[in-house]
Amino acid sequence: MSMDPLVVRARGLWEELASVPVSFGSAGGVSVGVSPTSRICPAGWVGVVSVGGSAIVTAPGEGAAALVREALAMLPVAAVTQAEAVRGVLPVARVLGPAALAYVSEDRFRPAPSGSLTVEQLPGEHRELRGLEERAGEEDSREAGLWEITSPAFVVRDAGEVVAAAGYRSWPSRTAHISVLTAPAWRGRGLARVTGSAAAAHALAAGLLPQWRARVPASRRVAVALGFEEVGAQLSIELR
Known part of the structure; x- marks a missing residue:
């Protein structure tokens, strides 16, 4: 088999x-x-x-x-x-x-529709991402690891302010380690799914293997909704 x-x-x-x-x-x-x-x-x-x-x-x-x-x-x-x-x-x-x-492959990936949300790209080192990390708090920011991304950041704004972002860091074996972070007041509205979907799609288009590593049940549910399969x-x- x-x-x-x-x-x-x-x-x-x-x-x-x-x-x-x-x-x-x-x-x-x-x-x-x-x-x-x-x-x-x-x-x-x-x-x-x-x-x-x-x-x-x-x-x-x-x-x-x-x-x-x-x-x-x-x-x-x-x-x-x-x-x-x-x-x-x-x-x-x-x-x-x-x-x-x-992990997810191209044939199993289920991209999230953005609906009325506009997903924008920013450089991974953009200062607005650091502002999002400050609003999210040290523990959640450390869990997400957004400062480590080597890809563009895929962000959603509210009133001009970045309230959710995702990207990935290039790992060995052509792996894309995905990071997702949403401001506390905006959680539960599907923003992690939309930004995470954009990051995963970018990785797949580059021929990389998207990896979603998470402890928090809500984050794990987002990954499953996008077609990721927990294998370990x-x-x-x-x-x-």
Whole structure:
């Protein structure tokens, strides 16, 4: 049985980011490698990524790798990116995530109609985007990561002010990591879907794989509405 092309491409991305020869097993399971330079988690942390029913893990040293390998063997693959399950088998100081990993191909993409909204393009470093981040607050702005985009920003205005924006950062393996941010007073009105749709369409037109990584249920619902398929999850762990 052939594997979903989205899963194949997503696995290739995270294997590259691991910066060590680890691979997702075809029959499930968890592969653990030592990678002090792993890009799937903060430096010195343990990174766990599951895609398509198997997982890869990077640890900063041999001792941590041995500990993690033994502990995660006690969990089903579906649980290795669940914070509470991991806390039950490892001495965890802090976690980041889990975040769902969703991807879309051109044939599955469902672009959002803009309706009466006008979507405008701005340079990714435009000062008006920084104003939107200030209005959204530090936590939401950090989650969105809009300041990292390398694409144009796709924005919606109200009374001349940018109230929603989306764009993407170019990642390895020809991946477009999408960022979406909406001002608090404008949430729930479909702006994330419209701006996110514009960013995803731009990425697809460039031959890139759009990636939507999100923890917040509302953001995950936007991705699903646009045709993105959740194929995995990511969790970062700082050991005590």
